[in-house]
Amino acid sequence: MLSAASRAGNIHLKKNKIVPSLAVQKIIPAKFPGGEDSLKKFLAKIKWPYTNDNISGPIKVSFYIEKDGSLTNFKIEKGVRPDFDLVALETIKKLPDWLPATKSGKTIRSKHILPIDFYIEVINN
Numbered sequence: 088m089l090s091a092a093s094r095a096g097n098i099h100l101k102k103n104k105i106v107p108s109l110a111v112q113k114i115i116p117a118k119f120p121g122g123e124d125s126l127k128k129f130l131a132k133i134k135w136p137y138t139n140d141n142i143s144g145p146i147k148v149s150f151y152i153e154k155d156g157s158l159t160n161f162k163i164e165k166g167v168r169p170d171f172d173l174v175a176l177e178t179i180k181k182l183p184d185w186l187p188a189t190k191s192g193k194t195i196r197s198k199h200i201l202p203i204d205f206y207i208e209v210i211n212n
Contacts, residue, residue, distance in 0.1 A: 111117040117152040117197050130203055133178050136170045141209055143167070145202035146175040154194045156184035162198055175203050 119126040147165040150158045162181055166172035179201065188197035 112191045114195075117156075117199060118186045120183060129174045129182065130178070133174060133203070133205070135174060135205065135207060138207060139209055141207065142171065143204075143206040144171075144175075145203060145204045146172055147180045147200055147202050148175055149198060149200045150179060152185045152187055152197050152199055154196055155186055156187045158182055158185065178203075 119129075144167055144168045145165070145199070146163065146167055149160075149162045149179055151160045161176055163172045163176055166175075185199075187194045189195065
């Protein structure tokens with residue numbers, strides 16, 4: 088039997104009844120300035136290394152958006168080839184500050200994983 092003090096996430100268990108919590112915390116995710124379209128335009132300018140092979144992504148880069156909107160702790164979560172991974176990582180490091188995430192109206196640090204999709208097809212004449 089669960090006591091009145093038992094908790095599970097945002098649900099309180101009380102005398103074997105599930106009661107929604109009154110303390111709902113709304114989280115608004117971090118955003119790139121200008122929105123998703125601006126981020127896509129920024130990523131479309133990536134200059135990929137020369138290759139003789141067909142190659143495609145995504146390359147997934149993770150980073151933290153700090154309370155002030157700055158980006159830190161960059162990491163390749165899923166790569167395709169070291170030279171392409173490095174270009175993706177260096178590009179993400181050049182992103183401008185983001186609008187930070189908020190939780191119940193207060194800015195918070197958050198983690199973001201950004202997939203960079205691309206496809207390079209080598210055409211031999």
